[in-house]
Amino acid sequence: MTSTGESCSYTYEEYKETADWLLTHAKQRPKVAIICGSGLGGLADLLVEKTVFPYAEIPHFPQSTVEGHDGQLVFGELNGKLCVCMQGRFHFYEGHSIAKVTYPVRVFYLLGVDTLIVTNAAGGLNPKFNVGDIMLIRDHINLPGFAGINPLCGQNDDRFGSRFPCMSDAYDRDLLRLAQETAQEQGCAAFLQQGVYCMLAGPMYETVAECRALRILGAEAVGMSTVPEVVLARHCGLRVLGFSLITNKVVTDYESTERVSHNEVLETTRMRTKDLQKLVSNLLSKL
Ligand SMILES: O=P(O)(O)O[C@H]1O[C@H](CO)[C@@H](O)[C@H]1O
Ligand SMILES: Nc1nc2[nH]cnc2c(=O)[nH]1
DSSP states (O other): EETTTTTEEEEHHHHHHHHHHHHHHHOOSSSHHHHHHTTTTTHHHHHHHEEEEEGSSSSTTTOSTTTTTTEEEEEEEEEEEEEEEEEEEOOOGGGGOOHHHHHHHHHHHHTOOOOEEEEEEEEESTTTOOOEEEEEEEEEEHHHHHHOOOTTTTTOOOTTOEEEEEEEETHHHHHHHHHHHHHTTTTOGGEEEEEEEEEESSSSOOOOHHHHHHHTTSSSEESSSSSHHHHHHTTTTTTOOOOOOOOEEEOTTTTTTOOOOOOHHHHHHHHHHHHHHHHHHHHHOOO
16 A cells, blocks of 8 residues: 555556465355445344354454444345445544545455445435435436545546546446335335435535525435445446435534434334345346
8 A cells, every 4th residue: 555645556566476375265256245324234144144243353454443334344145146345344533544534445345246225324414304214326426526636536446446446326227226116116115215325425414504505406315435336336347226224314404403313313213124124135036
């Protein structure tokens, strides 16, 4: 890893060393990678024939520091599909560089993964959304990217992807359709939404004025993750499907007495995690 001032990047060889270590130690060769959001790591517990690697044991792997993110990589089978699950993701606000936050994505690519499923906990900006809704991510707004915090900044490595990747197709339309169909079949269409996720660096939640501004920008859910991983996944050609669990409604009114907290966020994930797990698991059987 090289680090100059605020920027930091990994070499191709470092990603390769991690991938080769995992290929040596794991029996499975997954095609699907799943990143579990805050309080949503239970999905990885459903895998069978598991091989579990605490992040601390994996060469070059970063460490999780946030409650609700366990910090282990789980290989196994879910509903007939070989998967690798990140039980705990990395966030920029934890002090990780953006290269660290996204490190696992290139490792997944080198493992032979072709599809990335991302999940997160997010605040609902769209007034039609309810707490407990599952929002399929149709698109995102990379707000830190507007300010130059982007995992693709720096020298491009053509072995991963091109200098100027397209992002107008960031979220795979076929996978979105499949997720909708699956939700209909399992009877959870009533709380399924679709919308635009906006990433802010965090770790503070938003002010009233910020929430109002985000709505004007077209954001429908807000969180502190996901976008960097998706950008890097698209750079190396992975198909992406994303789910935001709406854990709270953002405050857009100065008279409101509601105060969001991470406890509230984790409580909502507990209420809806089984539905989300079922949705991902049912969908996997169709891939
Ligand atoms: O995006 P995930 O990791 O699911 O978690 C979301 O919830 C946490 C805040 O409660 C932040 O980490 C935010 O990004
Ligand atoms: N930024 C942000 N992240 C969240 N994660 C869960 N809820 C929220 C929220 O309201 N705002």
